[in-house]
Amino acid sequence: ICDHFVPTKKFEVEVYCGILLLPLILITQIRHLKFLVPFSVLANVCLVVTFGITCFYTFTDLKPLENIEMVASVEKWPLFLSTAIFAMEGINVVMPVENEMAKPQHFLGCPSVLNVTMVFVTILYGVVGIFGYMKYGEGVLGSVTLNLPEGENLALTAKILVAVAVFFTYCLQMYAPMDIIWTRIKCRISKNYFNISQITLRTLSVTLTVILAVAVPDLELLIGLVGAIFFSTLGLLIPVVVQTVHLWERGLGKFSYILWKNALLLVFYFIVLVSGCYTAVSEIILKFR
Template sequence: MDLTDLSPSQTQSTVTLKNGDQLGSDNTYNPFEHRKVVHPTSTIGSFFHLLKSSLGSGLLAMPAAFKHTGIIPGCLGTALVAVIATHCVHILVCTSRALCEENCVASLSYSDTCEKAFKNGPKRLRRFSIHIRHFADYAMAGVCLGGTSVYVVFIASSLKDICDHFFPHHTLTIKAYCGIILIPLILSTQIRHLKFLVPFSFLANLCLLATFIITCYYTFVGIPSVGSEKLAVGVSQWPLFLSTAIFAMEGINVVMPIENEMANPKHFLGCPGVLNVTMIFVAALYGIVGLFGFLKYGEEVKGSVTLNLPQDEILAMVAKILVAVAVFFTYCLQMYAPMEILWRRVETRLTAHLHNVGQILIRTISVTLTVILAVAVPDLELLIGLVGAIFFSTLGLLIPVMVESAHKWDRGLGLYFYVLWKNVLLLLFYLLVLVSGCYAAISEIVNKYKTV
């Protein structure tokens, strides 16, 4: 629409677009005014949603992460990862909002933002817009599938710890427990509607909360004296800390849905803002748990600090049972998003009468793949490092940097091109995490299992 063709009375009031939305008196589109959310989320509710997405089994892995750096680098590294993760979320949301204004749409999803950034970006990149969308979708699915593989090992390790206590003469390997839980996991992921998963989410949150309280009780009591060997360790193990911390803190896959459904989305960014408050709280909590868990158990700390709790006390055993139940129910919740992504790719290729069978097969095969990966790398600590280095860093670091760079390339990269230089540094950090994290994790895996 050419605004010069409008009468003065029209330009002084509003402009009606083809989709029925209107421009304001200054001829700018405000996406916040056009979002029609049936059940908008309050600012406090959005804070708890974002907090929930960032807190999970990764919190219990932070003491093991500190083992790879020591106290001082661990604390500094936790703060660094939190700042970088927060900044990447910030630039993704800012880019999405700018694209909403430019395209006169109320909201954009993560994948939509990636596609629009390239479609509206430099001419040479526009033909890649659909490819970057597919890349983002597959990265999202990879994060969920890789994360659920960690959940499989988490559940299997907890079950082994519990059963070894009650049945000491009939011990099984973690791989065996991965196979045992395959059928229950397949059945749980056949639930196809999110509303039916709400009770499982509620139960999982209660179990995680109780587990966290019990774990803190054991972790913060009887801490031994701090030796110089705990202050810092060799840099060769630092990559495993970075990939584990990124796995633990990264919740960018749920950021856009949360921001898009806020009653007052202006409260998401800024100072204090939902994002900043949440990430400060998350970074502090992860740092405290990682620090005190490492101080308590030292080099003996395991991939989940719950595995270090005593086996001969009822309260500790309750925590181990609760965390196994919580992660089991969280598994089916985390599989919901990748199943939707994969089904959209397959649905149009099947006739209507095969849709039900297709859904069952896709879900069954996907769960089986996560169990196979868990069996291949049954070490919780190393699997977290590998998944964090490959999938979580790609979704949380690489893609936001690419999206912001493509969007701002023709619109200005700031004074002295600071946006470009900043994104180059972030890209180098991503490559550091990817290469060093994969190398460290795979090297440890080979060394650990080459004699098996």
Template sequence: MEDTCKEKNEDLSTAANSTITLHQKSLDDLKTYNPFEHRNVPHPTSTIGSFVHLLKSSLGSGLLAMPVAFKHTGLIPGCLGTALVGLIATHCVHILVSTSRDISRECREPALNYTDTCARVFKHGPQSLRRYEGFVRHFADYAMAGVCLGGTSVYVIFIASSLKDIVDQFTSSHLPIEAYSGILLIPLILLIQVRYLKFLVPFSVLANMCLIVTVAITCYYTFADVQFSDGKLFGNVLEWPLFISTAIFAMEGINVVMPVENEMAHPEHFLGCPGVLNTSMVLVVILYGIVGFFGYLKYGDYVQGSITLSLPEGEPLALTAKILVVIAVFFTYGLQMYAPMDILWIRVKGRISQKYHNLGQIVLRTASVMLTVILTIAIPDLELMIGLVGSVFFSTLGLFIPLVVQTVHKWDRGLGRCSYILWKNGLLLLFYLVVLLSGCYSSIKEIVKKYS
């Protein structure tokens, strides 16, 4: 009997050691699991292509709206504010991508999009917050949809305003901006049917080239005449929220970040120094500061929602810039709509039969374009739309959500020495609330004032 008990104890000990070994092996596998090695991307994007995409996502109509942003603050606060917003925007993108990679490693998943990252963090976060996983998923999707509708509506207004400015120079039939928005419906629907990010690279390259030439021509007109208008060094403090809203709208390309990073052939090149992210954002901040500073210095308080609309009429070079910027923003529209369409399709395709998936994609993308055009017709003012969309949607998607997600993810895993992550994110969340409330109030106040 003693021998039997001894054998049973040895078996239990062996089983316990086996369980411990398996658990330790699981932890070791978790530490060594590399999501990059398990990604199976049908059409991976090169590092240069990813750089072009990320640069293009931040260089759109917002770049040419920077002079009117400087009008709200003056020259000195405008320069400091541009650097500050660029730093905060870059930091929030960095912590979002880092958190996504960490949670991907823990969940042993090759890649996670924006919404899945938020949901997984809450699912594996503090016990008291796990029940909010579904709410967080819906909130992130709605925020993405808001950025999609609002941001691309600004692009439609921008293109329509530029087309109106061009056509009015040659014809006497001055159609309203709403009419040009309707004309754009069919071309935008055709563009949005491109479903793979890799196939958008040529469009991004073309858009970047057009935008570079436009900026060069704009700088030529800005510096050609040495008689600069009287730009204010300091503007009205009450108008500063409109500057911050415009700058956030201009620089935030966070809705494109996760698709770009997930489809890279070498995702390890995205973060780090220099890295795709840091390199692109440094160029963005420098270019935004130059265009905003000298554009406002040139045209003063008479600068319009896009500096290209302030260029002289009847000159071939100025006309060329206006045409090129239309092409640039038109192709940027397709890139900005890529991430929201991907997220919406993932949620919808399970309810559609497999044989109707292609038709379902076409209907979904067509309906999304129609919504942006309808919103454009409702508020056909470029400057006011940029301020409203930037303060509400882009700040929520680009500031609020990444900060909350990182805080929740690090809560049980360590917030750093003296909980510096908690203090840092708390200050940035306070900045977000100031942007949201003040920017939204200022934009709505101006909209009501104009249309009443």
């Protein structure tokens, strides 16, 4: 985006990461979930507009189905699984959101806030994924907005809105880990140093993520690795273990179907973890060799 508006000056990715470090540190200092809601709403509006713009481009001149490779090579399947699991990125805010709701009983059930939201999100993922691949094929990038035309104002608007949305949802993604870490360590810190300790903790955490972004600037490689390690653990392993332990004495259903279901999920978790990590690390090594 900056290269388009200021073509005479070319900066490395590291420079942009450094520029964003201070704003990210400042916005992450917001410690209450209710104050993060306006940022989340603004980010969602940006993403909806971006979705519309992306659909405008992807639905134009779609490739015939016979010209599209419908099934990728087996070597790419682990990376796909890791990327798909990365789509569960919002799972870390599920419990904090439920705890902060005025009527938490409406979060689960049928219909519920979670069900309606996930149906909507799944449709969005499906439309962007399927038609994005139909449009750009094997050339599709880590974010389909990166495939949009370089010099068109509408495409630039989409890229700007995505950047704004990611920026404003960053503090929301940091809320859960910061809350968990602070709950564990605050008992060892004097109340007189609570404020400065929280500021330091959040500053160091943001700085660490920025350093990671500088070290691995390729989005698709990072998505695969993070999805394979962290989101597979958070979305598959931990729920399986917690549910099994919780229901062990209470009963695991008829024919112990919950146990069998969780066993299959556990096997799937190890497949994603091992194959996804191997593929993602291999791609990273190949990229920087």
